[in-house]
Amino acid sequence: MAEEKKTPDHHPADTNGDGIVDDREHEMYLEFKRKEMEDADAQRDAIRKMAWFSLFGLLLYPFAIFSTSLFGLSEAAGLIADIAPTYFASIAVLVSAFFGASAYAGKAKDDKAKK
Numbered sequence: 001m002a003e004e005k006k007t008p009d010h011h012p013a014d015t016n017g018d019g020i021v022d023d024r025e026h027e028m029y030l031e032f033k034r035k036e037m038e039d040a041d042a043q044r045d046a047i048r049k050m051a052w053f054s055l056f057g058l059l060l061y062p063f064a065i066f067s068t069s070l071f072g073l074s075e076a077a078g079l080i081a082d083i084a085p086t087y088f089a090s091i092a093v094l095v096s097a098f099f100g101a102s103a104y105a106g107k108a109k110d111d112k113a114k115k
Contacts, residue, residue: 047099
């Protein structure tokens with residue numbers, strides 16, 4: 001099915017294409033925009049929570065090594081210390097990939113809006 005070309009004066013709330021935005025279309029458009037804003041807000045909250053969780057994990061990891069050695073669990077401290085490079089690299093890759101994907105999606109959305 002061919003995509004319809006929209007004229008510059010076409011309002012996005014006009015779902016039936018008659019050039020008139022009636023009350024139902026206007027309500028649907030407002031609801032869609034509200035949901036869109038809620039989704040964007042939830043995404044920003046998720047990014048913020050992930051960043052804080054990762055930061056606390058990175059900061060508390062050395063404390064976990066110290067506390068296990070403090071309680072005389074030297075073998076556990078050694079095991080935790082052995083996986084530290086993998087843990088730090090994994091968290092860094094996870095956070096950078098997520099932020100990179102978010103930035104790319106935001107840029108793509110901005111480029112699409114400019115067209």
